Amino acid sequence: MLCERCKKKEATFYYHENVNGNEKTYSLCSDCADELEKKGEFKKFGGFASELGPFESLFAGDPFEHMEALLSKQDLFGSLFAPTKTRQLAERIRAKKCPLCGMTLSDFAREGKAGCPTCYETFADELEPTIGRIHGRTAHSGRAPLKFREKNEMKNRIRVLEAEQKEAIRVENYERAAEIRDELRSLRGNA
């Protein structure tokens, strides 16, 4: 999903606020999230997802157990984080809701299955340990749908041309460099 503000970068930050029934939801890239936070639009509870990693091993066993632990806050995290941080973490996780199907992390922990394909993007950080525990790995290798294969081919083509362009400039073949520049321009325009 693209950032709803700049509509250019991938949204990696999701924010949901409910003040007396007045709901606000954001899906933003990290840059826009920083900017809005500076403007005082909201208070970002940054950096928690990466802090969760080392504690994964605490919840080995049931792949969904750690989610419940994340949600049942104080007891497990009480000794690890300052109380306010703990509360913020729990609130942040609780507030997250999949924009397509409305699933929350506690729904996921209870059902053990995603609500829609978008859930994997919405809960990417929280699900990573679960996925790692199931498969032993967290990154795909294997086939891809046509449109991704085309995208990858284009990326590879751009990489090759960029290297060629550098070389052309180095040997002062400016005519060739200009040709490559035009080709790259049209490739990037398509991408």
Added chain:
Amino acid sequence: MWYRTKGRENDIAVSTRVRLARNLNGYPFDGRLTEEKAKEIIGNVWSVFDGKEGWTFTDFASLPTVERASYAERHIVSPDFAKKAGPCALISNEEKSVYIMVLEEDHLRIQAITAGFDLAGAVQAVTEAEQLLDGALDIAYSEKLGYLTHCPTNLGTGMRASVMLHLPAYTGAGGIRSLQNQLGKLGLTIRGMAGEGTAASGGLYQISNQITLGITEDETVSKLEDVIGQIIAKERELRGCISRESLDNLSDRVMRGMGVMMYATRIGSAELISLYSDVRLGAALNLLGLPTETLDEMLMRCMPNTICTEHEGVTTPADRDRARAAVVKEILGRANSAD
């Protein structure tokens, strides 16, 4: 249909299945999908095949319960799909070797079944069917997690490949438990004939890959090829070690089994499965001149719901046992006269 053809390593391998789990972007999964959206998915998927020669559409939701269960017994659809409430459809090719379940747990389950031990053939069949869909539908995929599926256990390739093996000697030698442990370490799993959560009956087991993320389709297939090849070799070795005395006993049991199958007027489902296992082993060891695929066909066509679907007016268990005995006699009689 797979059980009408002879396959590779048929003396031990019964059938091979490969399925791909695929989903469409923009639609929730089962449980969060409205009836309207479900019908929209079915319409979109069928529109890809509609007009292409050989493909058939079945409104699976409108079939009677026994017919749905019959599809599950013959491993054409999953048991969950047979019981599913709400809209769902089954799309199949002319040869009945590829079936697409629409709105099983995932939006799409593309499945190919082949006779014997034939992973390459099954993979090729599902891949060809998938190519028809790719590009025409917006398939849910992420570069990090691969194909996105309802259950996180299917993420990545979304591919489950399984081979059904007849392992009476392995079972008799008490080797299944240690096999189970060894397979677990390799990311593979062994189950009873009806799949997930079922006990083994008739010495039939399904061996399949467990892990789908971080391993390519080719790696999965070659790992299974390798391991199953070894299991087949071991089963064959164990069969070769049956002592003369045991072989004599087995031969007697096989012939008695044939007697029951040829002349009994009622045969129960559990009884047939046990007769099948003995006689199939006898056929594989050339104790009698009967092709193993004839016995596989017999077993598939004698499952309770399949009997009820194929025979009008059969409702009570006694009716079913009578109809089953008649089917067994017909299939074995046909095989004998072909000799």
